[in-house]
Amino acid sequence: AQSVTQPDIHITVSEGASLELRCNYSYGATPYLFWYVQSPGQGLQLLLKYFSGDTLVQGIKGFEAEFKRSQSSFNLRKPSVHWSDAAEYFCAVAQGASKIIFGSGTRLSIRP
């Protein structure tokens, strides 16, 4: 069965520092992968998605992610974080029609 693992429950980085959030997936075929962000009290917002093609995907808010099939990973990166990036981040894989399997999430805190 498909699954997504986010090994880091909580990460704290200093404002202006770079960020990398880890995501590993388990999927038999070419996965459809997503990163979503959830601010407190809000729904989920799509940051970026990978379906095929270029393995480096650009998203909104300056985020990017790299698909590495050999490592079954889809890590999210940002070169310089802002205080407004503090939120919970979810990696996800699509399983069939409109069913998304989410990871457990990584909570990001920003140190002033």
Added chain:
Amino acid sequence: KAGVTQTPRYLIKTRGQQVTLSCSPISGHRSVSWYQQTPGQGLQFLFEYFSETQRNKGNFPGRFSGRQFSNSRSEMNVSTLELGDSALYLCASSTSGGMDTQYFGPGTRLTVL
């Protein structure tokens, strides 16, 4: 274009009652999916509707049900509420489902006492 709207935003119920949550998708979207979010279990898929038909279902008991109307609005119902049903219920819409991008609403926070 208006986003996905969910009503009500907050609900408090007692054990044994039933509840109905509503989701209005983005105009033109025909697929609506529902998710349950809890601190312990995270985000879990409930079901997906497309053109008034349930196409996909997660691993939830039969107390959880849903439907979709001809205007693509969707409702989910939970009968005989249990304490463990306390959660944020999120709905997401997309143009036709499948691998289309899903757009999420703000959720309905259900508290069962």
